[in-house]
Amino acid sequence: MVQATNTDEKVKENANMTNSNNKKKALGLGIKALLNNIDEELKATSEAVPAAAKPAxxxxxxxxxxxxxxxxxxxxxxxxxxxxxxxxxxxxxxxxxxxxxxxxxxxxxxxxxxxxxxxxxxxxxxxxxxxxxxxxxxxxxxxELLELALLENLQRENLNAMEIALSYKRLMDECTLTQEQVAERMKKERSTVTNYLRLLKLPPDIQKSVRDGQLSMGHARAIISLENVDEQLYVHREVIQKGLSVRQVEQLVKNMIQEKKPLDKNAPVIPKLPPAYKRIEDNMASHFATRVSLSRKKNGKGSIQIEFYSDEDLERIMDAMKI
The missing domain is CATH 3.90.1530.30 (Conserved hypothetical protein from pyrococcus furiosus pfu- 392566-001, ParB domain)
Structure with missing residues (x-):
């Protein structure tokens, strides 16, 4: 009986050493390694530990x-x-x-x-x-359940860029991880994680196009270089309608940035619009899918400036105005 007990203890000890070694190998390798390592842990446990000796x-x-x-x-x-x-x-x-x-x-x-x-x-x-x-x-x-689900999901090969971006964001928000920690777990460069997270700042219409496969990650990265939403929507529309390549979009964005007038330090400061008029400006910009600037003086007078970026864009805006 004593000999049998000693044998059981040795079996337990060997099994524990095997599991410990397997876990050390998987440590820091991300969820894919951990999930793959399950098979090895199960095999070692089943072969080395008698049923009565397994921990509860x-x-x-x-x-x-x-x-x-x-x-x-x-x-x-x-x-x-x-x-x-x-x-x-x-x-x-x-x-x-x-x-x-x-x-x-x-x-x-x-x-x-x-x-x-x-x-x-x-x-x-x-x-x-x-x-x-x-x-x-x-x-x-x-x-741990949430983190495992998110990390396991990120190991899929057919995820689109928005799904990856949202998973990174959830890892940070719900698992209290930093960008560096997310990058470490996924074995990615931090800049890669940052680029994906930036996509979440794009307007919903553009995010949907990325999800649906109409825009690639390259298209989206080029578009996000533009600061104004109306300009982003314009380029997005050009890509969808004309089937522009990533290189063509990068050149278009570069031209638009270069065409912007430098800031005149002596220019008068435009007063900030009251919230009600700002909503009107935003609604018009959304309706015409371009940049709209509304100004209003204290006496009630003002002006509306609607920008266009090509003759085709002007024609599209005129159609929206029923002109």
Whole structure:
């Protein structure tokens, strides 16, 4: 009996050393390395530790197959759009061959499981009619759950620039990470993270075009060099209508910046518009999709200046005016 006990202790010690070594290797390598490392941890645990000797609470555990109806989708999952055709094809494959790679979940206090990674496989399994699904179970708190979901999402190859930018922003806001920490976790240069975050300053219409694939990251980076929203919207419209390349957009933006008049230090200071008139100015700029300057004197008189950047742009504005 003593000999058996010593043997069990040695097995535990060996398993702990194996898990410790695996975790050290994955440390600092980002979420992809951590998720890939799960297989090694599970294998080492299963082979080295007898069932009776396994700890009651483990960071990673073999979940076997768990009921599909006991799995909750992470409400903070950064991605919500899934290709229905691709899901259908995956579900047909799962119906024939089952799931090869288990999903990863976290055990919740209510006894259910919160999805960390593998939402496509989970959705496709439900479509295929599976009642249960193979899963790895991790023990994480709410913040770790969010960070894992965001980082796992960022490892996808088909994310558009806006999805990446939003995920970086959420990592900073909700996981209290700095740009440097986000860059470190993603193994990116800080300047790369900064460039993505700058895209979030673009007007909604331009962000939507980036999401829809009408504009590339290169187009967006060139457009954001312009300070005024109306100028950004003008270039955006030119790209969509004329199919301008990134190089053409960069040249267009460069020309627009060079054409701006230098600031005259002796020019009179234009008084700031009251909020009500500022809203009118903004509404007109939005309606004509160009820069509008409204000025108003104390006696109620004033002027409206509407800018255009080409003959075609002038014609477009005249159409908007019904002239």
């Amino acid at each position: 609470s483990a960071t990673v555990a073999v979940g076997g197959r768990i009921p599909v109806d006991q799995i909750e989708v992470n409400p903070k999952q950064p991605r919500h759009d899934f290709d229905e055709q691709a899901l259908k094809e995956l579900s047909e494959s799962i119906a024939l061959h089952d799931i090869i790679q288990p999903i990863t979940v976290a055990k919740m206090a209510n006894g259910k499981y919160r999805l960390i990674s593998g939402e496509r496989r989970f959705r496709a399994s439900k479509m295929a009619g599976l009642k249960d699904i193979p899963a790895y179970i991790r023990t994480v708190d709410d913040q």
